[in-house]
Amino acid sequence: MNILLASASPRRKQLLEELGHRVTVVRPDFDETQIRLRDPAALVCALAEGKGRSVSVPGGMLLVAADTVVCFEGRILGKPESRQAAANTLRALSGRVHEVYTGVYIEKGGFCRSFADRAEVCFRSLSEEEIQAYIATGSPMDKAGAYGV
Numbered sequence: 001m002n003i004l005l006a007s008a009s010p011r012r013k014q015l016l017e018e019l020g021h022r023v024t025v026v027r028p029d030f031d032e033t034q035i036r037l038r039d040p041a042a043l044v045c046a047l048a049e050g051k052g053r054s055v056s057v058p059g060g061m062l063l064v065a066a067d068t069v070v071c072f073e074g075r076i077l078g079k080p081e082s083r084q085a086a087a088n089t090l091r092a093l094s095g096r097v098h099e100v101y102t103g104v105y106i107e108k109g110g111f112c113r114s115f116a117d118r119a120e121v122c123f124r125s126l127s128e129e130e131i132q133a134y135i136a137t138g139s140p141m142d143k144a145g146a147y148g149v
């Protein structure tokens with residue numbers, strides 16, 4: 001199946017390709033800061049839908065857009081704004097349980113739908129050396145909660 005992916009996430013593209021799909025990536029033209037919801041499931045649905053509706057879908061293609069947030073102790077954690085923020089987030093999550101919400105928006109031929117899913121994640125305890133080594137890779141900077149699975 002040909003999929004138009006409205007996401008800048010290389011991991012999302014990789015996952016869809018591993019499922020055997022041909023994926024075309026288009027960067028959504030959507031200002032995520034305009035959505036301010038406290039409920040994480042509603043937030044990720046609104047963000048995914050906003051991204052999806054911001055792109056033009058060629059006929060016959062399936063559009064997929066998604067967004068993910070981490071929720072810890074009632075706070076929604078987005079992408080870290082600095083290396084220090086990433087380190088602080090990873091320290092806070094270390095050895096603790098938190099929730100990850102992903103919203104998905106799909107559209108094809110006039111049909112559209114959005115939905116969210118939630119997963120509980122239990123982090124093992126991380127040493128300061130592990131945190132610093134991970135931050136040095138640059139990987140945490142474009143991921144909600146400062147990490148990726």
